[in-house]
Amino acid sequence: MYLKKPQWTEGITPKASPESESDSPATAVGDLxxxxxxxxxxxxxxxxxxxxxxxxxxxxxxxxxxxxxxxxxxxxxxxxxxxxxxxxxxxxxxxxxxxxxxxxxxxxKEAEDEIVRNLDHIFGVDPLKITSPSxxxxxxxxxxxxxxxxxxxxxxxxxxxxxxxxxxxxxxxxxxxxxxxxxxxxxxxxxxxxxxxxxxxxxxxNGIEEVAELIRDKQVDENLRLKCGEFLLLLIGHVNGRDRPPLATVHEDIRRLLGEKSASLIWAASQFGSTLDPEQRLTALHIQARRVLESLDLY
Structure with a gap:
């Protein structure tokens, strides 16, 4: 949706300042x-x-x-x-x-939702509606x-x-x-x-376990492992962001699944970027995810 400026706005002055008359013609036309x-x-x-x-x-x-x-x-x-x-x-x-x-x-839609439960369409006049899988x-x-x-x-x-x-x-x-x-x-x-x-x-x-399994597996594509590292950093630093339910045990779960060294690095690195602009924050996220991955490979 890319909007074009309508022709009938040409020549319309901006809304009058507070010092101007609130019922001035320019203000009324601008509001319209x-x-x-x-x-x-x-x-x-x-x-x-x-x-x-x-x-x-x-x-x-x-x-x-x-x-x-x-x-x-x-x-x-x-x-x-x-x-x-x-x-x-x-x-x-x-x-x-x-x-x-x-x-x-x-x-x-889940694949199992496409399973045909009966054969009533064979004996009826209405054809079976087939939807191609995603x-x-x-x-x-x-x-x-x-x-x-x-x-x-x-x-x-x-x-x-x-x-x-x-x-x-x-x-x-x-x-x-x-x-x-x-x-x-x-x-x-x-x-x-x-x-x-x-x-x-x-x-x-057990979502943490699923992500931890991917990031631990060195046979998994490196870009995906990095994405898992970014996910864990965001989960700790932004999604959860506070030590109370529902993810109050997330720190302990990561420590149990990835080890003390990697868990400590994830916790420290997750606090990044609060004063950075969006582009710098994204770069910092990539760098910290790389460090997390390196700590796991050395562990």
Whole structure:
């Protein structure tokens, strides 16, 4: 969604200062323009959502992939300003425009959901509806869209919890390719951020053990191991961030699974970046994850 400046805003002066008359013509026209612009952008937001979600609900994977790419491009555009983020959040209060439920009902649907339970369609007049399975590319895109929704709209994490998101993602983590596993870790971080319910699910499903198993295995792709290190750093320093439930035992779990030396390094390194700008923070995260990996290889 890339917006063009409407022609009818040309020549409109900015909103009058507090010292100006509140009912001046310029102020009235400016308010009208702002209102019309907001309404126009909201219509574009809802149109983009309806169009993308229609494809994501399709029976064929290539159509779902097209819809997911459209939604991902849309979310990146939304993230450019607070005003469009607010409009997106407003749209997510409408059930038919909610993105997260559609992701779990289609692209992130469990494979067992596709099992044919009976043969009634053979003896009836209605044909069996066949839906093509999700490809790796589709799963990866769906996880990126899920991540974006949760970062832009915190209530999306609540919707994700209602669809057992942690269980679905923990099933994806050990079964998909390296690319999908890395995206899965990013999505896990996003849906657990400030969400106690999702954090409790992660702990109940032994999520730390799954990640620790990947990072310990030297046969695993190095980039994925680094991604696991980044995940643990974010989990300790930002997702959890406090020594109380639901992840009160996370430090002890990491110490038990990775050893005292690596656990101490993870805890110390997780405190990085509080005064850094986003780009420096990301660089610091990569460097610290590399150090964690090196400590494990030497252990």
């Amino acid at each position: 323009v702002n209102s019309l612009t907001t309404q126009r952008v909201y219509r574009e937001v809802t149109l983009a959502l309806r169009s993308g979600l229609r494809d994501v609900r399709a029976e064929f994977s290539f159509l779902r992939v097209r819809g997911l790419r459209s939604l991902l491009k849309f979310l990146r555009s939304v993230a450019e300003s607070d005003s469009t983020i607010n409009l997106f959040s407003q749209a997510q209060s409408t059930p038919e425009l909610q993105v997260v439920p559609v992701l779990f009902q289609h692209s992130l 490809t790796d590319s589709e799963v990866s895109l769906a996880l990126r869209v899920l991540e974006g929704c949760c970062l832009l709209h915190r209530d999306s994490a609540v919707l994700a919890h209602q669809h057992k998101a942690i269980q679905v993602l923990m099933n994806i983590l050990p079964t998909r390719g390296v690319v999908e596993q890395g995206v899965c870790l990013d999505a896990l971080t996003a849906i657990m951020l400030d969400s106690s319910a999702n954090q409790m699910d992660f702990e109940a499903l």
